[in-house]
Structure formats: structure tokens, C-alpha cells
Amino acid sequence: MLKYLFMIIFLIPLCLLNNCWWLVHSLMFLSSFIFMVLVYSFSDLSMISYFFGVDYFSFNLILLSFWICSLMITASGSVYFSSYHSNFFISIILFLLIMLFCSFSSLSLFSFYIFFESSLVPTLLLILGWGFQPERLQAGIYLIFYTLVASLPLLLVLFKIYNCSCTLYFPLLIDFGSYYFMFYIFIFLAFLVSMPMFLFHLWLPKAHVEAPISGSMILAGVLLKLGGYGIFRVMKLISFLGVKFNYFWLSLGLFGGFVVSFICFRQADLKSLIAYSSVAHMSMVIGGLMTMNWWGCMGSLTLMIGHGLCSSGLFCLSNIIYERLGSRSLLINKGMINLMPSMSLWWFLLSSSNMAAPPSLNLFGELGLLNSIISWSSFSFIMLIFLFFFSAVYTLYMYSYSQHGLYYSGVYTCSLGFLREYHLLLLHWLPLNILCLKSEYFYF
Template sequence: MMGFLFYIVMMTPLCFNYSMISMHLSYLIIFLMFIYKMNCMEFFGFISCGLGLDVYSYCLICLSLIIGGLMLMSMMATMNNSLNMFSFLNLLLTISLFINFSCLNFMYMYISFEFMLLPLMILILGWGYQPERLISGMYLFFYTMFASLPLLVLILYLNHGVSCLFFDYLKLNSVNILIHFVLMLVFMVKFPMYLLHYWLPKAHVQAPVCGSMILASLMLKIGGYGLIRVMNIYEYMFIEYSYIWFAFSIVGSFLVALVCLVQGDVKCMIAYSSVSHMGMVIMGMMTMKIWGLMGSYMLMLGHGFCSSGLFYVANIFYSRTMSRSFYVNKGLMSYIPSLSLGWFLLCVFNMSCPPSLNFISEFMILISMMSFWGCSFYLFIFISFMCACFSYYMYSYSFHGVNHSLYSFSVISVMEYLCIIVHLVPLIFIPIFLSSLF
């Protein structure tokens, strides 16, 4: 694993001496090498210097490398200055994500978890749209810091008590509610769970397209990955208290789905839909069933590609009309008919229609939820219906209706088509690959 980390670190000269195309090709080469040399496994392998690989981190590292390249593609056409600085920050984020998903030590994970906040805030403050990005950056900073500082105290307490912070050796039997609350708070803020989600729409709306892509596809998945690691450490504790977070998530997902229906901002609606889908991920994990865990993991991957693609297409609208409002972006079928299929597929996959990866994952989550609490079936049906409603609303309001004739455009670049296709292909072919395995 250290070899691949050094491959990524040695890409730093490309940030200052070459173009962003060279950086994107380097991401692609490293991703292909990673796929070729590594195989999924059920135990830690390729261990070196505190880094390793297992089945949980494998797909998330692949997702990090893909989204890192797509972030560069998304900013190629719109960015005219500070290309070197943007490439360097993108590389820092990729390195931090690689370390976070491959580290074996709890303290290493915490350090990389916190370090990601710095380049992300610089992206929002430096390349954001409106002056309100300063407030958004403060929300992101303080939510993350105040939730994660108690975790640092807990890690030091664990190190003092058991003198070991490696995930494969930590197996504890404590059922202390305070320890459980500290562990859950930091990861629930990162998801984010309902009632802890207020920073996410603020950050998404004010961030540039690359910031929205990495927030939706990777930063939210850090909470799920950390929760999986912590569940393996405190198994009895999660069996004892999981019903609390299950209840908050199932009610919160339904309420957030209703909030999506009254949004007038495209990016704000996509951000709130992420909160609703992450509530489903929490519900699947809290059931403590293998189907729920794997369904949540697959939903994180599907949401990573789908939500990132939605933010990218929303930025295409914004770059043409200079507005994110549904009341301005209407009747786009007349102006960009070639983009309607991509936007339609992303909206359909966002509502978890077959044969997408989201459909399979939500089906597995539903089965695990019914085994955990039978009446959750009715609430899950309502949540899925509301997700379908706001996804349909998002497509029909933007591409249908009467346009106001304030703009006229129809040209979409090949780079933009390529970026949309790269988002869509994994959502279709990963289920086909999984079906071939079984």
C-alpha cells in the first residue's frame, strides 16, 4: 500500500509543471494499476507501515481515484486561473482519502480524517460562488471540530487503557452510553444524520462543482467507513443502543424527503436528497445484519457516483444560465436535448430504479430492516415514494415546462459528456458484475 501512496505523492510536480490533463491521466493510470494488482479480500492484506487493504476499503479507494480525476475534468472548462493551486489541493484530498481508507490504526485514521478539512475549506473559500461561502466554511469547520474533539479524547483513553489502536486487535465489551455517544456523534455529523445535517446544504450550495462532487461522493462516505470500523470494535454496544439511531434515521429520512419537495434551488435539493439517502445507510447499518451492512456499503458507492453526477450536471446548467433556481432552469429540453438522457438516467438512478446499484442496495436494506422491526416496512415505502417524487420533480421541472426565453444554448462539450458517462457506467455495470459472482 505504501507503494501506491508514493505513486500519488510523486504526482506533486505535475501540479506545477504540467497541465490538468496530465494529472487526470495520472489518476487513471494509478487506478488501473490498483485494479490490476489488488484483489478484494476479507482480511487485511498488503500491510506496510500501518497501511493495509480489506474488502471495506477497496471500493472506496477506487471511488476516491475516480472522483479525483473527475474533479479535474469538471474544472477544466471553467477555471481560468490558479490551476496549479487547485490541482495541488485536489492531490492533497486524494492522498488524505487514500490514507484514511487504508490505515490500520485508529489514530492515523483520525489525523487523516481531520486533515481533509483544510484543503476542502480552501476549495470552498477560494473557488466558491457567493460571499456566503464564508459562513458555509464556518459551519463546516465548527460542526466537524466540535464533534471530533471528544473522539480524540476517547482515542487517547483507549491507548492508555489497552495500549493498542489497531483495528484488527481492538475488541472491547463496554456498553458505556457516553463512549457510544462520542463514537457516534463524529460519524453522524459526517454522514450527516437528520438534526446534524444543517452544515451540508450550506456547504454544497456555496462550494464549486469540484467541492460538491467530493463532498457528496467521498466526504459523506467517511462517516460510513468509520462506523463500520467502530462497529467491529464495540459490537455489544451497538447491539444495545442501535435502536436509538435507527429511530432518528427512519423519521429523519421521511422528513427530509418532504423538505426536498419545497426546494427552489437545484443544488440544495440534491444536498437534501443526500441526507435522506444517508439516513437509509444508517438504518441498514444499525440493523447489525450482514444484508443491511452490505446494502449500506453498496448504497454508499451508488450514491457516490449518482450524487456526484447530479451536482456536475447542475453545474452545467449554472454555467449556461447563471442560476440554480428551478424557476429559471425550465424548458431545457428545447435548448439542450442531448443532455436530457443523462439527466434523466441520473434522476432515475437517484430514485433507485432497476437495474441500478441503488435499487439492489435499497432492496437489501429493506430486508434487513424488516428483520429488525417489522413495521419499518411501511415507513420505508413512504421514504422510497417521496424519493421518487422529488427525483421526478427535479427532472420534470428543469427539462419540461414553458421557458422564459432569456437564454439560448445547445452546445455541450465532449469533456462534459465523458464526465457524465463515467458517472453512469459504474451504476449500471457494478450490479451486472455482482450478479455474475453469485
């Protein structure tokens, strides 16, 4: 377990070298392949060191973190070519990967909390250091304040839990029954704000729009999944109260996804549209986790991984256009099929995955969540119908508006993508659609 951690830690001194970019990049991919091949286990908690262990749920999310962090370096070629503090940039990404690795493999609630909060610091540095507009300061403050203010009560809850049960070790935690209602509220508040849930989601579109491509990729790909993973881990603590009160979060999640879908139709900024669609997808994950059944947990894991790859790929596409035209506005980015015909295929492939077309992982995840939420209450099918329908509507709106139509008169050239960009998009799309062949892996 620790060998992977040491591998990442020892990559950090390489960042002091000149021209280390592609070396670190290649070694990151190598480490993610080694992790993928060697750590396959169906046991309960394998590779336990003193504080760290990996089970089935966290293995998938650590692998996703490795993969997205490696792709972040591929996507951020402009940082390297403009020599804009590229060594510092790569060291921040490695530090972020260490934090994510530790938070997904923590066996203690307290260490999970520490690493969960620490992962926000490198993300904030990415937004402040490499973001585009001056508003990035405001976006960074939104990100930190929303997540920190919501998580501080969780720290108090952890001390109280330790006081009651004398341990914060995950397998030894017990359900306190109806002992303390505030546990339940504070624990959920911390994780739901970082997911983010409707009503607490305002920091996400702001952070996405101001972040550089690497910041958007890690936010959409992995950081939103930390909340879902946290809920999965503490479910055992709050199952008694969860049976009574989860209907509130589930209903709010589904209703929020429905409302956010309407907000998506009104977006003129590509990044903002993809960010709001993330909120709509995460609302289904919240619904699946709140049902507390096996279909829900496995469905939410599948959708989290599918959404991480798909959303990250869509952000890469919007960044490719931004680098060519200097704008993300849909009013300027019309008729892209004339300007970049070869990218149109990738827009189609990733948009179809975003609306859960087969054979993407999103389809498996959404079918699992459909089963889970309808088994919890058959009336929820009304909201689910709207959610699925509108997710197709706003994805089609994004695709057809950006690819078709009369292109902006200021653009007179035809532009092809670089090999690096096609490689990047292929590495998002391939796992997203190949993993469906191993669907029993997600619902074993």
C-alpha cells in the first residue's frame, strides 16, 4: 500500500529539475498502470498498513484519482509551452494526488477528515495561480468558505464520536441509534456541500468557470466524489436515523437535480453548462446513497466513476476550443464542425456518454440508481423521468449549439487538434466505454 505513496512522494524532487514535465508525466501513467494491475482484490480491506487500507470502493476511486491526475498534466500543455511556473504546477498536482490517495485509503475518520480538507488547498492554488479572470479570487473564496464552514461541525462530531466509542477506526464504529440527531445533520452537511447538493452548489460553477483546465478536471473528476465516498463510509454510524430521515435528502436531491437541469438550458458559457450538469448527475448519486441499499451504493460508485471520466473529458473539449478562440461563450463557439471537423466526433462521443447512452458506464450507474431509488419509493419515478429526459435535452443543446449553425465571422481558419489532445480525449473515452464490458465488476 505504502509503496505507491512513496512512489508519488519521490516524484516531487524530480520537479526541481529543468524539463522534468514529460518525465513526471510518463512516470505518473506508469504508476497508475502498476496500481491498476497489482492491487486487484475482492477482500474486505486489503493491504492494510498502520493507517491505510484499500477495499473495493476506495480502490476504484484511487485509480480514478491516479488516472485524472495523469491526464491533468497532458491537458495542461499550455502551462508547459508558456513556461508559466511549470515545475511548481506539477508539484502541486503531485501533492494533490497524495492527499486524494490518503483520503480514499484512510481507515480512521479523523485522518479522512484531515486529508479531505487538505485536498482543497492545492485545488485553491491551482485556481488562484493558473486561473483566467480576476474573479478567480472570489471563486477561490467561495470554494474554501462553502466547504470549510460546512465541514467544521463535522470535526466537533468526530470528537464526540471518539468520546463515546473511544475509536475513530472505520470497522470498529457502531451505530448510536437515535442517540444524537446533530451527528446526523453535521456529518451529512459536510459531505453534501462538497458533492455538491442543490442549495449548496453555488461554489461549484464559480470555481469551474475560473479554474484552469487542470482545476476543472480534478474538481469534476475526483473532488466531487470525496463527499459520496464519505457518506458511504459513515453510513454505518447513522443507519438508524438514516432510515427515518433520509427521505428528506433524497427528495431534495432529486428535486434539486430537476431544477438544475432547467438552469443548464439557460447557460451561454460552455464550462458553466458542464458544471451545472455535474450538479444534476451528483443529485442522483446522493439519491442512490440515501436509499442505503446495495443497488444504490454500487450504482452511485459506477456513476461517480463514469461521470468523473465523462465530465473531465467535456471540460478538456471546452478548453481545446478556448485555446483556439479565446472564448467559451456558445454565441461565439457556434458551427465548430466547420472550424474543427475532427473534434466534432469527440464532442459527439463524450456528449452521448454524458446523456448515458450505451455502452457508457453512466448507463450502468443510472440503471442501478433507477432500481435503487424506485425500490425505495415507486413515486420517485416521476422525478427520475424528468432527470433522465432533461439530461439528454441539455446535452443535445450543448452539442448541437456548439457544432452546428453559422460560425462566428471573426474566425476564418480551419484548425486541427494536436496529437496530444486526441490522445487525451481517447484516454477519457476508452475506459468510460470499455469498462461496461466488465459490468459484473461493479455489481458483483
